[in-house]
Amino acid sequence: MKSFMENYLFGVMVFSFFAAIIIFNIPNFISNKNITSKENIVDTVQIVDSYENTTGGTMTLVGKALVRTPSTTHYNIVVKYKGKEHKIDNYDTYKQFKDKKGQNVKAMMKKITYKDKEIKYEIKNIYEEN
Incomplete structure (x- = not known):
């Protein structure tokens, strides 16, 4: 018991x-x-940066054993929309757009409007218009 x-x-x-x-x-x-509306929109954004960085991969002492923590690589594309920068961490997007700084592309995004009239944008995906 x-x-x-x-x-x-x-x-x-x-x-x-x-x-x-x-x-x-x-x-x-x-x-x-406080959200009054959410809508999906498509608009033009500008690619301003691309970079990759690795986090983790450090040695840590666990008891008497030395253990290596796994490393994670982030593949980032930074776009600018209405004066604000948004980061997209996606390998396929990075691979496609890493050499296209300064170019305008289309972006699928969510526009969120709040009761105080503040508007935020969440960039979901970018693509080139054919």
């Missing part, structure tokens, strides 16, 4: 888990509540 302390610790862990889920989702709930 489990002791009182084991049951108590289990209860604290379960409560903490659910509390963390609630706390981390509150900002999403608040920002979604």
